[in-house]
Amino acid sequence: MDREKILEVKELSVSFKTLHGTVKAVRKVTFDLYKGETLAIVGESGSGKSVTSRAIIGILAGNSIHEGGSIIFEGNDLMLIPEDEFHKLRGSRIAMIFQDPMSSLNPIMKVGKQIVEALVLKLGLSKQAAKDRALELMNEVGIDRAEQRYFAYPFQFSGGMRQRIVIAIALANDADILICDEPTTALDVTIQAQILELINKIKKERNLSVIFITHDLGVVANMSDRVAVMYAGKIVEYGTADEIFYEPRHPYTWALLSSMPDLESKEMLFSIPGTPPDMHHPPVGDAFAARNKYALAIDFEEQPPMFKISDTHYASSWLLHEYAPKVKMPDILSRRIARMQKKVKDAKK
Amino acid sequence: MQKNSNYLVEVRNLKQHFINGVGSHKIKVKAVDGISFGIKKGETFGLVGETGCGKTTTGRSIIKLYKPTDGEILFNGEVISRGAETYIKNIRQYKIDMSEEIATLKTKEASTEAIKEVKEKYRDLIVNEKIKIKDVKRLYREETETMRKIQMIFQDPISSLNPRMTVKEIIAEGLRIAGEKDNDLIDKKVADILKIVGLLPEHAFRYPHEFSGGQRQRIGIARALIVEPELLIADEPISALDVSIQAQVINLLNNLQKEFGLTVLFIAHDLSVVKYFSDRIGVMYYGNMVELTTSKELFRNPLHPYTRSLLSAVPLPDPHYEKTRKRFAYVPHEYHNYTEDNQPSFVEVKPGHYILASKEELVEYKKQLK
Numbered sequence: 155m156d157r158e159k160i161l162e163v164k165e166l167s168v169s170f171k172t173l174h175g176t177v178k179a180v181r182k183v184t185f186d187l188y189k190g191e192t193l194a195i196v197g198e199s200g201s202g203k204s205v206t207s208r209a210i211i212g213i214l215a216g217n218s219i220h221e222g223g224s225i226i227f228e229g230n231d232l233m234l235i236p237e238d239e240f241h242k243l244r245g246s247r248i249a250m251i252f253q254d255p256m257s258s259l260n261p262i263m264k265v266g267k268q269i270v271e272a273l274v275l276k277l278g279l280s281k282q283a284a285k286d287r288a289l290e291l292m293n294e295v296g297i298d299r300a301e302q303r304y305f306a307y308p309f310q311f312s313g314g315m316r317q318r319i320v321i322a323i324a325l326a327n328d329a330d331i332l333i334c335d336e337p338t339t340a341l342d343v344t345i346q347a348q349i350l351e352l353i354n355k356i357k358k359e360r361n362l363s364v365i366f367i368t369h370d371l372g373v374v375a376n377m378s379d380r381v382a383v384m385y386a387g388k389i390v391e392y393g394t395a396d397e398i399f400y401e402p403r404h405p406y407t408w409a410l411l412s413s414m415p416d417l418e419s420k421e422m423l424f425s426i427p428g429t430p431p432d433m434h435h436p437p438v439g440d441a442f443a444a445r446n447k448y449a450l451a452i453d454f455e456e457q458p459p460m461f462k463i464s465d466t467h468y469a470s471s472w473l474l475h476e477y478a479p480k481v482k483m484p485d486i487l488s489r490r491i492a493r494m495q496k497k498v499k500d501a502k503k
Numbered sequence: 504m505q506k507n508s509n510y511l512v513e514v515r516n517l518k519q520h521f522i523n524g525v526g527s528h529k530i531k532v533k534a535v536d537g538i539s540f541g542i543k544k545g546e547t548f549g550l551v552g553e554t555g556c557g558k559t560t561t562g563r564s565i566i567k568l569y570k571p572t573d574g575e576i577l578f579n580g581e582v583i584s585r586g587a588e589t590y591i592k593n594i595r596q597y598k599i600d601m602s603e604e605i606a607t608l609k610t611k612e613a614s615t616e617a618i619k620e621v622k623e624k625y626r627d628l629i630v631n632e633k634i635k636i637k638d639v640k641r642l643y644r645e646e647t648e649t650m651r652k653i654q655m656i657f658q659d660p661i662s663s664l665n666p667r668m669t670v671k672e673i674i675a676e677g678l679r680i681a682g683e684k685d686n687d688l689i690d691k692k693v694a695d696i697l698k699i700v701g702l703l704p705e706h707a708f709r710y711p712h713e714f715s716g717g718q719r720q721r722i723g724i725a726r727a728l729i730v731e732p733e734l735l736i737a738d739e740p741i742s743a744l745d746v747s748i749q750a751q752v753i754n755l756l757n758n759l760q761k762e763f764g765l766t767v768l769f770i771a772h773d774l775s776v777v778k779y780f781s782d783r784i785g786v787m788y789y790g791n792m793v794e795l796t797t798s799k800e801l802f803r804n805p806l807h808p809y810t811r812s813l814l815s816a817v818p819l820p821d822p823h824y825e826k827t828r829k830r831f832a833y834v835p836h837e838y839h840n841y842t843e844d845n846q847p848s849f850v851e852v853k854p855g856h857y858i859l860a861s862k863e864e865l866v867e868y869k870k871q872l873k
Contacts, residue, residue: 198745199716313554342553342772347816347830369746372818375825395822413750414820415775417802422757423779425750429715494821501827 160363161187161210161331166223166233168205168214177433179205181387182223187331192357192364194378194395196371196410200430202387203367207333209233210365211250212240227331246276249329253336255316259308265319266292266304272326291322296352314345318352325356332357333365338373350376371414375399380466383407386431386441392460393467400491402483403469405449406442412486424486440472448473448481510541510577511766512565512734517574518586519560534560536790537574539849542734547760547767549781549798551774551813556787558770562736565768566653570643578649578734587639590632597632601625651681654727658739660719664711670697670722671707677730696725701755717748721755728759735760736768741776753779775817778802786810788833792849796856806858806868808838839864 168180180202187193195203208214210225212232225232227248232240252258260268269288273279279287285304292300295318308316317337324332334353338346350373357364366377374381374395381398383391383406391404402408412424428445431437437444443453452472461474473481482488519535535557542548550558564571564584573586604621654677657663664673674696675689683689694704700721711719720740727735737756741749757780760767771777777784778798785795786809794807805811812833818825839861841847847861852868860868 198747343774343816343818344553344813344832347818348832350818351830370818371746371820372825375820375822376818376828378822399820399822410746411820413747415750415753415773415779416819417775417778417814417817423750423753425754426747429717429748491821494819494824498821498823498827501824 157188157191159186160189160227162224162226163187163206163210164224164226166206166209166225167221168202168209169219169221170215171217171219172434175434176219178221178436179387179433180209181436183384183387183389184223185382185389185392187363187365189330189363190357190361191379192366192377194366194368194374194381195384196368196374196381197384198369198430200386200433201384203384204335206384207250207335207365207367210331211244211248211333212237213244213250245272245329246327247329248331248333249324249327250333250335251317251320251324251337254340255313255320256308256340258320259316261308264305264307265311269319269323269326272323276327287326288322291325292319294325294356295319295322296348297322312345313341314348317341317345317349321349321352321356325360328360329362331363331365333367335367336369339368339370346373353377371399371411383410386436387433388441388470390442390471391469393463393469397464397467401463401467402487403463403467403474404471405446405473405481407469408483408487409445412484416490424484440470450478509543511544511579512768513541513577514561514565515539515575515577517561517564517576518572518588519557519564519569520572533790535564538787538790538792539574540785540792540795542766542768543782545764545766546782547769547780549777549784550768550770550787551772551777551784552787553772553813555789557790558772558787559738561787562655562738562768562770565734566655566736567643567650578652581649582642583646583649584643585639587636590635590639594629594632597625597628651730652733653736654730654732654734655736655738656720656723656727656740659743660716660723661711661743663723664719666711669708669710670714673711673722674707674726674729677726681730692729693725696729699728699759700725701751715748716744717751720744720748720752724752724755724759728763731763732765734766734768736770738770739772742771742773749776756780773817774813775819786813791859792857793859794857795849800856804856804872806852806856806871807860809833 163183163185165182165184166180167182169176169178183206185193195206197203210232220233266288269291270284273284273287289300289304292303297303297315297318311319338349341349354377356362368374378395380394382389383398383404385406391398391402391407398407402411409426413426415423426445431441431444439455440453440458443449446453450472458470458472460468460470462468472478516537516539517535518537521532521534523530523532538561550561552558560569563569565576567584571584571586573588575582575585577583601621605618608618608621671693674693678689678692693707697704697706702718702721711722714722741752744752753776759765767780769777769780781798783795783797784801786793786807788809794801794810801810805814812831815830841861845861845863847859849857849859850865852858852865853872858868
């Protein structure tokens with residue numbers, strides 16, 4: 155890899171102490187983030203994708219336990235540096251956009267002031283300079299009549315507009331890494347498309363590195379350069395967007411992809427049976443084995459290691475072992491890939 | 504289309520306006536502004552549109568959570584709720600007419616008798632209208648029988664279940680309200696319905712917080728089904744759920760619909776999801792229905808620019824397609840040039856395919872048909 159690594163997560167494990175014992179939310183997660191790329195982390199709720207991102211920006215809940223591993227950013231381990239040093243990074247180097255734009259904005263503070271707040275605190279700008287900069291930011295994220303909207307309250311904005319304000323705040327200090335934690339889940343399709351276009355545009359203009367967390371594979375296909383699929387606190391497959399969407403190797407990725415509704419097929423939608431495992435007591439073997447129709451006997455006894463498929467593509471499934479029976483991806487998936495490729499070709503003509 | 508009596512539910516020119524604020528801040532929000540459609544027995548009707556287009560309001564008006572402003576809703580051929588705005592407008596018009604007529608009479612220096620006659624004539628008319636308004640109010644209050652035949656599933660499975668009630672209490676509540684007192688029968692029915700929606704009878708004694716999102720939505724479905732409704736209104740039942748769970752709930756609803764021969768009104772903002780259910784789809788935009796046709800036809804022949812804009816915004820799980828996908832926005836004044844005498848109406852382009860269009864546009868749309 156000739157590109158510059160901006161963030162390295164190595165064997166990160168995070169647990170939470172609860173009344174019923176410890177919940178192993180993230181178990182030995184390893185990935186890198188390169189400069190200027192979008193890494194999508196996909197998974198169901200409870201798969202640990204949000205916890206991973208919160209660990210990176212250092213806002214884990216009070217009952218969290220750092221079980222091991224490190225997050226290297228500019229030579230520092232973010233899991234170890236003290237809070238007052240983290241304060242200098244958070245917001246100014248690493249910024250985050252949250253899922254629900256209503257609860258991440260202060261309802262009794264004018265939006266302009268909320269943007270200025272970040273500028274005054276971190277950059278020490280004067281009031282007037284900060285206001286000018288805030289208006290610039292509001293224009294950049296596509297809010298027209300910024301002069302008037304500057305004095306509006308969040309409740310006067312629609313969901314999409316609020317999310318634009320949240321993005322403006324995140325961008326205020328020229329961060330290098332932007333973490334988007336399901337930024338469009340609360341929005342409907344047309345607004346979602348606008349926000350995704352905005353994030354893509356800003357990413358290009360500012361050469362941002364983006365970690366994009368979502369459970370919607372359609373959104374992932376749109377945004378990502380590389381994809382990490384998480385299940386039960388582990389990354390089960392990791393590769394470029396093309397590899398994950400056209401040559402998926404892990405049964406969980408297959409299942410996720412097949413359960414996505416699309417516009418063409420009318421057949422019965424594939425659904426993954428069962429529910430994710432209870433992370434108080436994670437299964438001994440492969441966590442997905444119980445819901446996996448391709449599961450081998452060894453899946454219930456031992457966790458599969460990461461098998462290397464290509465330089466950029468890794469998957470953790472015993473099916474990839476040289477002695478394992480050769481299993482092809484489900485028909486429903488290969489059919490869709492063929493259909494979509496034909497469609498793209500037709501569109502090009 | 505409105506004359507067909509095969510419809511289980513028929514909505515005729517439904518208007519639902521909300522009034523916000525007082526005095527000079529008074530705003531009238533026209534959430535639903537005159538839509539008409541019918542749902543046939545046993546079919547699934549999808550209602551699609553973005554936030555704020557009035558699709559949820561329509562659903563809620565049908566189940567009588569709101570008093571309609573105008574128009575009427577028919578269930579099994581009988582009016583179950585009706586709006587009174589026409590009558591109120593009539594009264595206002597009569598009053599204006601009356602004062603005008605009297606004024607003209609006065610300029611002609613007509614006798615007081617003649618003026619009295621005019622006054623009496625209008626008074627009778629107004630009283631007539633007032634009786635009609637009273638009828639509307641009585642209908643809304645007293646007509647409760649059909650309400651048992653309509654049930655609703657809500658969007659958020661967390662806030663729609665009472666956290667202090669056990670699953671059994673939640674599910675059985677509808678039965679108890681309907682007057683069922685036999686505890687053994689209730690137990691049996693609850694256990695049966697839990698099995699049908701894919702839960703276990705033991706779950707009846709747990710509380711909602713002990714379940715995952717998908718399971719909670721199943722409880723919501725069980726609660727709706729236990730009173731054996733004829734119409735099920737599903738208001739975005741899966742948009743708060745995860746992908747893998749979404750597929751489970753979609754398939755469950757599909758199976759239930761076939762098994763019980765339910766009629767379903769499915770409300771959603773995502774066309775790709777609606778497609779899995781619906782026999783027919785109605786697309787709404789700002790309180791109006793812009794296109795209505797069978798699901799197949801809508802995907803093959805989307806005519807209205809708003810429908811096409813919605814279709815172009817759906818992300819699909821394919822990177823090559825996604826990176827070339829062109830989304831286009833729907834800006835009404837760029838597409839339509841509606842003037843006073845060129846107003847759009849809801850017309851049929853081809854059998855079973857309705858669209859909101861002016862006369863000129865209709866010609867244009869007909870050319871585009873494949």
